[in-house]
Every structure is written in C-alpha cells, then in structure tokens.
Amino acid sequence: MDATSLDESTTTDSASISPPTFTPFPPTKSPPESLCRVGSGTSVIFDSESGIEAESRKLPSSKYKGVVPQPNGRWGAQIYEKHQRVWLGTFNEEEEAAKAYDIAAQRFRGRDAVTNFKQLAEAEENDIEIAFLDSHSKAEIVDMLRKHTYNDELEQSKRNYGLDVNGKRIKVEGGVNSFGSDRVLKAREQLFEKTVTPSDVGKLNRLVIPKQHAEKHFPLQSGSTSKGVLLNFEDVTGKVWRFRYSYWNSSQSYVLTKGWSRFVKEKNLKAGDVVSFQRSTGPDKQLYIDWKGRTGASVEKAVEPVQMMRLFGVNIFKIPGNGVDKMNGGCNGKRMREMELLSIECIKKQRMIGAV
DNA sequence: CGATGTGTTGAG
DNA sequence: TCAACACATCGG
Numbered sequence: 001m002d003a004t005s006l007d008e009s010t011t012t013d014s015a016s017i018s019p020p021t022f023t024p025f026p027p028t029k030s031p032p033e034s035l036c037r038v039g040s041g042t043s044v045i046f047d048s049e050s051g052i053e054a055e056s057r058k059l060p061s062s063k064y065k066g067v068v069p070q071p072n073g074r075w076g077a078q079i080y081e082k083h084q085r086v087w088l089g090t091f092n093e094e095e096e097a098a099k100a101y102d103i104a105a106q107r108f109r110g111r112d113a114v115t116n117f118k119q120l121a122e123a124e125e126n127d128i129e130i131a132f133l134d135s136h137s138k139a140e141i142v143d144m145l146r147k148h149t150y151n152d153e154l155e156q157s158k159r160n161y162g163l164d165v166n167g168k169r170i171k172v173e174g175g176v177n178s179f180g181s182d183r184v185l186k187a188r189e190q191l192f193e194k195t196v197t198p199s200d201v202g203k204l205n206r207l208v209i210p211k212q213h214a215e216k217h218f219p220l221q222s223g224s225t226s227k228g229v230l231l232n233f234e235d236v237t238g239k240v241w242r243f244r245y246s247y248w249n250s251s252q253s254y255v256l257t258k259g260w261s262r263f264v265k266e267k268n269l270k271a272g273d274v275v276s277f278q279r280s281t282g283p284d285k286q287l288y289i290d291w292k293g294r295t296g297a298s299v300e301k302a303v304e305p306v307q308m309m310r311l312f313g314v315n316i317f318k319i320p321g322n323g324v325d326k327m328n329g330g331c332n333g334k335r336m337r338e339m340e341l342l343s344i345e346c347i348k349k350q351r352m353i354g355a356v
Numbered sequence: 357c358g359a360t361g362t363g364t365t366g367a368g
Numbered sequence: 369t370c371a372a373c374a375c376a377t378c379g380g
Contacts, residue, residue, distance in 0.1 A: 061371070068371060072359060080369055087361055 062094055064116045066101030077145070079104045086138075089146035100145045107133045107141045127230045127242070132157045134229055135285040188288060191217045193276040195294075201269045205261040209245075214254030217277070220247055228257070233277070233289035241289060267291055 059069035068076045070090055075097040077088035088104050091097040098116040105113040111121040111130070120126040120133075132154055133141065144150040192213040194200075200207045209218070220229065228246025235241060244258035263269070272294035280286040 059372075066370085068373095070360075071373095074359085076361070078361090078371090083369080085362080085370090090360065 062097070064094060064098035064101065065114065066105070066116075067094060067097040077101045077104070079108060081108055086142060087146070088142060089148070091148075100150070103133075103150060104138075104141060104145060106130075107136070107138055128158050128232075129154060131230060131232055134231075135287070187281045188278040188286075189281050191277040191279055193274050195274050196269060196271060198271040201264045201271055201273075205257065207243075207256040207260050207275070208251075209254045209256065211252075211254060213277075217279070218245060218254070220245070220254075231256075231287060233287045235289055263289075270294070 059071065062069060062075060066077055066079050066088070068078060070076050074090050074092055075094045076090050077097040077100040078085050079088060079101060080086070086104070086108075088097075088100045091100065099118070102115040102118040105115050106118060106120055120130055136144075141150070144153055192210070194207075194210060194213075196207065218231070228244045230242050231245045233241045233243065241263055242259050243256040243263075245254070245256055247254050269275070269291060270293075273291055274294070275289060275291045278288040278290070280288070
C-alpha cells in the first residue's frame with residue numbers, strides 16, 4: 001500500500017508563475033455517485049465489420065490535470081515529484097479526482113501551483129486551509145486524499161482553530177468537559193522558547209525567531225518565504241492568535257509580524273519575558289503559544305475579564321483584547337492558568353457535524 | 357474475483 | 369513532468 005516514501009525536502013522552487021484560469025468551485029458537498037462516463041474520449045466503439053460491440057481498450061482521458069482513467073470507470077489521481085509518481089487514490093467522479101490533485105499540488109508545490117480549480121492564495125478564508133496544509137506532511141495529506149478524509153479533517157481543524165468573523169476573537173470550544181478535556185490534556189511537545197528582547201516587544205512590531213528554531217520547526221515553503229504564511233497559535237485561554245510568519249531577506253531573519261504587537265499588548269509582554277511555542281503531537285499539529293515572566297521574578301499576569309455566554313447550547317468565550325488595563329492582582333502565572341482552565345468546562349463534543 | 361495502483365514507456 | 373497502458377498485486 002505504501003509506495004513512495006515522501007520526504008519533506010522540497011526546497012527546490014522554479015515554480016512556473018503562470019496563474020491558471022481557475023473556476024472557484026462551490027462548496028460541493030456530496031456529488032452524485034453515478035458511474036456513467038461523461039468525460040472526454042470514447043470508451044466504446046463499434047466494430048462495424050463484425051457487427052459486434054467491442055470495448056475499446058482505449059480509456060477516455062481526462063480533461064483534468066493529474067487525473068487518469070481507471071479500467072472500471074472510476075478515476076485515479078496522481079502527482080509527480082522527483083521523477084516519481086505519487087498516487088492520490090481513486091474516485092468515482094472525475095472532478096473529485098481533480099480536486100484531490102489540486103490539494104496535493106498546493107501542498108507539494110506551493111500556492112502558485114498550477115491546479116484544476118483551486119487557487120488558495122489571496123482570499124482570507126483560505127488562510128485556514130493553507131495553514132492546515134502547511135501543518136501536515138505530504139504523506140499525511142496524501143493519506144487523507146486516498147482515504148477521502150481530507151475534507152473532514154479540514155473541517156475539524158477549522159473547528160479547532162475557531163471561527164472568527166472580521167478579526168473578532170471568538171472561540172467556540174467544541175470538545176471540553178471538565179478534566180476529560182480533549183484540549184486541555186492534548187499531548188503537545190515543546191518546540192522552543194525565546195526570551196524576548198526589547199525590540200521584540202518594542203515598536204518594531206515583530207518577533208525574531210532564532211534561525212535554528214525557525215528552520216527546524218517552521219519551515220517556509222518555496223514561494224512563501226517573502227510573502228510569508230499565516231500561522232495560528234492557541235494560547236492557554238483557548239484564544240487563537242494569528243501571526244504572519246515570514247523571512248526577511250534584509251536582516252536574514254525569520255519573524256512573526258502582523259498580529260504580534262497585539263499579543264505583546266494584550267499579554268503585557270516585557271523584555272526578558274519568555275515566550276514558548278508548542279505543537280500538539282497529534283495529527284492536527286495545532287500550534288500553541290504561551291509566555292511567562294522573566295524566570296525567577298514573580299510576575300503578575302494581566303488578567304482580563306472573560307465574558308462567557310451560552311449560545312446554541314455552546315459556551316462561547318469572548319476574550320477582550322485591547323484596553324487591557326489590568327486591575328487585579330494576586331495571581332501569578334501558574335495560578336492564573338488554573339483559573340482559566342477551570343472556567344472552561346462542561347461542553348459536549350459536537351464535531352463532525354457536516355461529516356460526509 | 358474485481359479494484360487498485362505500480363511498472364513502464366514515450367511524448368512533450 | 370506527464371498521461372497512457374498493461375497487468376501484478378491487493379483485499380473482500
């Protein structure tokens with residue numbers, strides 16, 4: 001079953017910069033399952049000589065890139081990398097196979113990849129899918145495509161990230177019940193920590209990520225180096241922070257830019273404080289961010305009132321952002337965390353709502 | 357047994 | 369890099 005071992009070393013980039021004319025496909029839910037062939041090409045011919053109908057051994061070729069016909073009338077999807085074919089699975093519908101190819105193309109060749117329909121870059125709503133693709137290995141994506149679980153996984157990832165409308169930070173906790181909490185107990189690995197410098201919390205509105213850590217944990221894709229990508233990090237309150245992450249040629253450094261200053265402000269970060277980055281060890285590869293006061297010093301975190309309301313049977317937390325003039329004391333970092341965690345509970349899981 | 361997807365080739 | 373095609377192998 002396992003064929004090519006997919007390595008992640010796709011450093012090469014000579015992307016053909018020819019934006020394809022793409023037709024953004026609608027949120028197709030469940031396409032018909034008819035097996036009739038409407039594609040291009042002929043699969044049946046008449047042998048007028050003998051008067052018998054004969055199956056042409058010639059299979060109908062697909063109009064879509066990366067899509068090949070299967071003997072049984074279905075469609076296969078494949079993509080090539082490093083002289084080798086990577087099989088993406090078989091599909092009933094030609095378009096499904098084409099979509100699978102598109103997804104793989106985006107993951108294997110970056111945002112500018114030539115695709116059948118998709119063009120992820122640009123639109124804000126696609127940030128999540130881009131982040132989703134970036135946070136999964138090629139092998140994982142291929143596996144999802146072959147098992148036809150890509151959309152489910154993507155949807156689930158969206159739930160975890162939390163939906164936000166026009167930058168509002170609202171997080172719907174979908175799987176937390178007291179201490180059996182999926183999220184709270186989710187295994188995560190420490191990636192690295194950085195003691196922030198004055199400039200990291202100053203007017204430059206950026207955090208420099210030490211090169212060694214950046215390249216190890218947040219490898220940038222080919223074309224994305226300059227433009228950067230948007231990464232989502234969840235903090236201990238469940239709030240999702242979205243930072244632009246890119247490489248600055250001028251200073252030869254990796255940085256978190258857009259969104260970072262908000263974090264500094266809300267958390268009241270000071271030079272000498274330590275920010276740490278984690279990632280869940282599960283398949284979702286969720287990123288987390290946390291901070292603590294300068295090691296040794298007892299610092300008080302700025303505690304913000306957390307508003308909560310019940311809506312559609314789900315608790316929704318609204319965490320105030322600006323105007324964080326703290327007016328409470330007595331809680332050090334550790335204590336604060338417990339309080340935050342304790343306030344999140346008693347919600348049934350409600351994932352996989354739109355499962356196919 | 358039918359379906360899958362690999363081996364392989366030749367065109368671009 | 370890509371699809372066409374044959375057919376070995378998979379899996380129910």
